Amino acid sequence: MKRKVIIILSGIFILFMAVLVIYYLIKGDASRWQVALGGILASGLPLVLLRMKQNPFNIPIILGYYLFLFCSLYLGSIASFYLHHKWWDSTLHFYKGIFIGIVGISLYKQMIPLKVRRNVSAWILFLFTLSLAVLASVLWEIYEFVGDLTFTRTMQRGGNTDTMYDLLCGVAGGLIIAVYSLIRKQKV
Known part of the structure; x- marks a missing residue:
């Protein structure tokens, strides 16, 4: 079950951030496309857990990680919550x-x-x-x-x-x- 959750959440977040990279590259917004690119890398980190024999993290922790990524990278930096x-x-x-x-x-x-x-x-x-x-x-x-x-x-x-x-x-x-x-x- 954890394996599926990690794959699904990573896939959704990577796709979301990839779309943002392309969008902000086209707009010429260097700050935001770089944040989105960092989001791709950060959202791929839990995929490393799939290589472990026993993943020490439960589903709420994995969900908490993606919540943090969404709130800090997208809402905080890209949507400018940090500024507003x-x-x-x-x-x-x-x-x-x-x-x-x-x-x-x-x-x-x-x-x-x-x-x-x-x-x-x-x-x-x-x-x-x-x-x-x-x-x-x-x-x-x-x-x-x-x-x-x-x-x-x-x-x-x-x-x-x-x-x-x-x-x-x-x-x-x-x-x-x-x-x-x-x-x-x-x-x-």
Whole structure:
């Protein structure tokens, strides 16, 4: 079932972004066709999961990934939500923190055998989950910084204030999931 969902969602998103690449190439809008091209690459990443013997991600996580791609690439960049709605950027950073925290829990459950998990401290899971969310936030801000240095000048319009606010939102989202994992692990 997961295999079909990945193939269908990847196919739809790749086709959608390919149409946008062509449309914006014809219009001469370099910024938008480059974002759409990046969308093709990003939407193809879950296809790599098909090569794994056991995919660690469930269908809600896969759907969450495509939701993030749609909201950040299409709505955020191409449809200009980042420019017209100031709250859009911070909301997506908050969502990303939550999403990466959930991915961390999923990886933990997949990679650590149940017998070993029973002896792992709840605080270790808390730190692991929070650390992944923080790392994702930092890497995203590096991506935005490098993007502004090389391609655009629009990713960090607010400079350091934007960067710090984005990091705080990402950490807050990760912290929520880390606290959830702590409480859930202590109940077990």
